[in-house]
Amino acid sequence: xxxxxxxxxxxxxxxxxxxxxxxxxxxxxxxxxxxxxxxxxxxxxxxxxxxxxxxxxxxxxxxxxxxxxxxxxxxxxxxxxxxxxxxxxxxxxxxxxxxxxxxxxxxxxxxxxxxxxxxxxxxxxxxxxxxxxxxxxxxxxxxxxxxxxxxxxxxxxxxxxxxxxxxxxxxxxxxxxxxxxxxxxxxxxxxxxxxxxxxxxxxxxxxxxxxxxxxxxxxxxxxxxxxxxxxxxxxxxxxxxxxxxxxxxxxxxxxxxxxxxxxxxxxxxxxxxxxxxxxxxxxxxxxxxxxxxxxxxxxxxxxxxxxxxxxxxxxxxxxxxxxxxxxxxxxxxxxxxxxxxxxxxxxxxxxxxxxxxxxxxxxx
Numbered sequence: 001x002x003x004x005x006x007x008x009x010x011x012x013x014x015x016x017x018x019x020x021x022x023x024x025x026x027x028x029x030x031x032x033x034x035x036x037x038x039x040x041x042x043x044x045x046x047x048x049x050x051x052x053x054x055x056x057x058x059x060x061x062x063x064x065x066x067x068x069x070x071x072x073x074x075x076x077x078x079x080x081x082x083x084x085x086x087x088x089x090x091x092x093x094x095x096x097x098x099x100x101x102x103x104x105x106x107x108x109x110x111x112x113x114x115x116x117x118x119x120x121x122x123x124x125x126x127x128x129x130x131x132x133x134x135x136x137x138x139x140x141x142x143x144x145x146x147x148x149x150x151x152x153x154x155x156x157x158x159x160x161x162x163x164x165x166x167x168x169x170x171x172x173x174x175x176x177x178x179x180x181x182x183x184x185x186x187x188x189x190x191x192x193x194x195x196x197x198x199x200x201x202x203x204x205x206x207x208x209x210x211x212x213x214x215x216x217x218x219x220x221x222x223x224x225x226x227x228x229x230x231x232x233x234x235x236x237x238x239x240x241x242x243x244x245x246x247x248x249x250x251x252x253x254x255x256x257x258x259x260x261x262x263x264x265x266x267x268x269x270x271x272x273x274x275x276x277x278x279x280x281x282x283x284x285x286x287x288x289x290x291x292x293x294x295x296x297x298x299x300x301x302x303x304x305x306x307x308x309x310x311x312x313x314x315x316x317x318x319x320x321x322x323x324x325x326x327x328x329x330x331x332x333x334x335x336x337x338x339x340x341x342x343x344x345x346x347x348x349x350x351x352x353x354x355x356x357x358x359x360x361x362x363x364x
Contacts, residue, residue: 019101019110019322027066030074043337045347046081050291050313051213051240053137053167057081057333058348059304062295062316063141063170063217064112068119069127076136079329084316085124086141087172090157092120093145096177100264103322104256108299109271110319112247113264115177116143121161128165140166141217146178152193156200159214163204166212171197174219174246176265182219187229194237213240220245220271220278220296227278231285241291243316244279247271248296252364268319272297273364276310280359283311288353299324301335308348309355 014022046057060082061075069085076083095117102111118124124140142158144151155171162169173184173193184193197214205211216239218230234242247265254260254270275296283292294312298304299320307315320328336348345351 015103018099019103020098023065023101027070030071033074043333043340045340045345046333046336048313048348051168053082053213055081055137055314058308058312058314058336059329059332060084060137060139060293060314060316062318063087063139063172064114065318065321067117069124069131072131072138073134073136078326079333082137082139082167082314084139084141084170085128086118086170087116087143087175088118088121088124088140088158089116089143089145090121090148090154090161091145092123093117102259102262102264104254104259104268104270105323106255107253107260107268107270108320108323109254109256109266109268110322111259111262111264111266113177113262115146116175121157125161125165128162137167139168139170139215141170141172143172143175144178144181151181151184152196155193155197159197159200159212160204163201163209163212168213168215168240169197169201170215170217170243172217172246174217176219176247176249185218185222185226185230187233190230190233191237194233194239198237198239215239215241215243215291215293217243217246218278218282220248220275221250222278224281227281228285231282231290235286235290241293241313242282242286243293243295244282244312245271245275245296248274250274250364267296268322269297269299271319272299272303273362276307276359277362277364279307279312280310280356280362283353283356284360298332299328301332301339304332304336305339305351306355306359308352310359311353311356313349313352 042056048055063084096115100113140162144154148154247267291313293314294307295316298317
């Protein structure tokens with residue numbers, strides 16, 4: 001599906017602004033009703049039921065785009081099968097000093113060091129309550145404040161705050177931009193965190209709130225043994241699923257070495273291989289039943305298909321939209337339908353894992 005001339009001009013105009021300003025302008029435009037809705041009948045072969053949730057298609061907007069839950073319905077109207085608000089922390093926090101996000105245009109990558117800038121639980125709660133029951137799958141990505149003395153308690157607070165409003169939770173312990181946060185991926189720390197988070201979820205169920213699936217979002221930079229420990233803990237604690245992966249600290253293969261030296265997490269096309277290998281290894285450790293969301297470097301129907309064949313049930317994108325615009329959503333969905341036509345598969349689940357071993361054994 002092609003962009004109109006007006007859309008192309010507007011998109012080029014955004015790229016004349018610095019990256020964070022362009023992002024804020026995009027949010028304001030969506031909030032005020034600007035933006036293109038993509039009508040048309042959804043391909044039923046792309047629909048999936050995961051953790052009891054009905055996804056009209058597998059493609060979601062990743063966390064970080066709509067940190068404060070300003071535009072979930074506008075995002076869904078773009079054609080996404082689901083969207084994710086956050087990362088949200090109990091208290092508002094400004095995040096790291098600006099500039100803190102950089103476009104690596106030659107590499108089709110983005111480096112950010114936002115540091116969980118967000119308006120906090122109370123602000124997001126007001127917005128979600130005002131939204132009401134408008135439908136669609138909306139995940140809430142929860143995190144911990146930078147100055148929290150008990151970080152697991154901040155995640156528990158997120159579960160308690162949004163249990164009646166979230167379609168699912170993402171426990172984000174993998175951002176590289178909050179000092180020490182990734183330490184929560186270590187086995188003992190992760191065990192404590194997950195047990196407290198899941199206990200809080202179960203306590204909310206006992207109080208009459210429906211059970212909300214919990215996903216764990218992990219980094220792509222772990223050694224195999226560390227990843228195996230994380231997946232083992234996820235299975236032991238009966239976490240509902242994994243999101244693989246967050247941004248990387250690696251700078252391997254970048255051509256823009258000037259901006260490539262900026263601190264922060266790298267996303268976009270340069271992340272694709274590393275994140276897909278991590279995804280396939282996580283699938284191999286987890287087995288076939290655990291739902292996994294594949295994220296990192298998806299910028300076409302081809303890369304989306306690769307993620308699925310490497311082990312993903314669902315997908316998320318964000319950085320590629322910076323370079324291609326919202327037309328990417330329909331390009332991916334229509335491309336996945338064509339892939340099913342070509343292979344004769346009845347559903348995406350029929351092709352999941354078909355290239356698992358090749359990716360699990362690939363070098364990064």
